[in-house]
Amino acid sequence: MTHINALDPGASPLDYYGYELRRYREAAGLTQRQLGDIINYTGSLVxxxxxxxxxxxxxxxxxxxxALGTGGSLTRLLELVMRSQLPAWFQQVAELEARAIQIxxxxxxxxxxxxxxxxxxxxVLGALDQTDLDDRTAVRLARQRIFEKEEPPVLWAILSEAALHQEIGGREVMRGxxxxxxxxxxxxxxxxxxxPFSAGAHAGLTGSFTLFRFARxxxxxxxxxxxxxxxxxxxxxxxxxxxRYDHLQAAALSLKDSADLIRRVMEERYGEHRDPDGGPVA
Structure with a gap:
């Protein structure tokens, strides 16, 4: 465990973030509790x-x-922190996502x-392991911040219709x-x-894959x-x-027809069911 008086900013991006947060806080003359009060978090969390x-x-x-007038430094550091918390084998993929102009x-x-x-x-993450689920969920969701960049990548995603029917997390989660x-x-x-299922045999039967395209x-x-x-x-x-991707794209539904199918599955499979008296059924 890192000692409060012996932070090593070079140990990891998370340690560096903590070091910088403390440096900014102390420069502002605030205690942990005072900063927490200002930003509506507990001093313990700080x-x-x-x-x-x-x-x-x-x-x-x-x-x-x-609160600390950092010019956005901590927010910019957050991307590195979150990426460093991904499984080691996946960190390179997150870097590819961040650099790509098209996925x-x-x-x-x-x-x-x-x-x-x-x-x-x-x-998905909690199917077999509930350990640190809040943090692991936040880390995965942080990858989506690439779409908030000034020039975000273009994403083309082809989903098998099976992905719409595989009920992960229950009906309410799937509806959302x-x-x-x-x-x-x-x-x-x-x-x-x-x-769609009606596509039959297709070019992606060997499994999922992703192509990353870059400017140079x-x-x-x-x-x-x-x-x-x-x-x-x-x-x-x-x-x-x-x-293979070109052939999958040709076999897939158009953007409009895909949205129509997603909407139909959402309503028919995951919509609110009602009993004969009109009351909702879980």
Missing amino acids: GQIETARKLPTPAFSERSDA CTFQTHMIHGLLQTEGYVRA QLAHLLSFDGNPRINIQVL DPEILYTEGYGSGHPTANPDTVKDCSL
């Missing part, structure tokens, strides 16, 4: 974040920046992480998740297509296994999967 025992949130960072992904049975709601994330997908309708930078660097293909990720820039492999 202390835990300063000693790298608790992850900061975007709201905490923004309020602290405003093209095909998902066979789940909604992609960049499109997941908090409830969906909690259900599908509504979230529909919220991107009309957003030219986040495009969602559904590969070679394209990278990413596939995933249990507890491991496999990025590659091998030209032949990338070329093969680019062709």
Whole structure:
């Protein structure tokens, strides 16, 4: 455990964040409790974040920046902090997401992480392990901040229709998740297509994959296994999967028809059921 008087800012991005928070707070002449009162958090939480025992949130960072006049330094640090908390094998993927100008992904049975709601994330991450679930959920959701950049990447996501029917987290969570997908309708930078069951045999039967495209660097293909990720820039492999993606996109429904199918599944499968007397049934 990090001692309150012996922070090592070089130990990790989280330690560096805590070190900087304490430095700004002390320069402002505030105690932990006084800062907590100003930003509407407990002094204990301020202390835990300063000693790298608790992850900061975007709201905490923004309020602290405003209270301490940091010019947004803590909020800018937050992206590095969150990325450092991802599983080691996935950290490179998060860096690819942050650098890419275009992300093209095909998902066979789940909604992609960049499109997941908090409830969906909690259900996925907590399926076998509830440890530190709040922090792990926050870390995954933080990846979505790439869409808040001045020039965010363009995302093309093809979801198998199975991903809409796989009930993760219960009906209410799925209803919220599908509504979230529909919220991107009309957003030219986040495009969602559904590969319907009626497509039959298709070019993605070997599994999910993601292609990252950059302004100047070679394209990278990413596939995933249990507890491991496999990025590659091998030209032949990338070329093969680019062709597969083109065929999947051709077989998928249009953006409009995809939204219509998502809406229909949301209403028919996850909508509120009623008994014969008109009362809602869980």
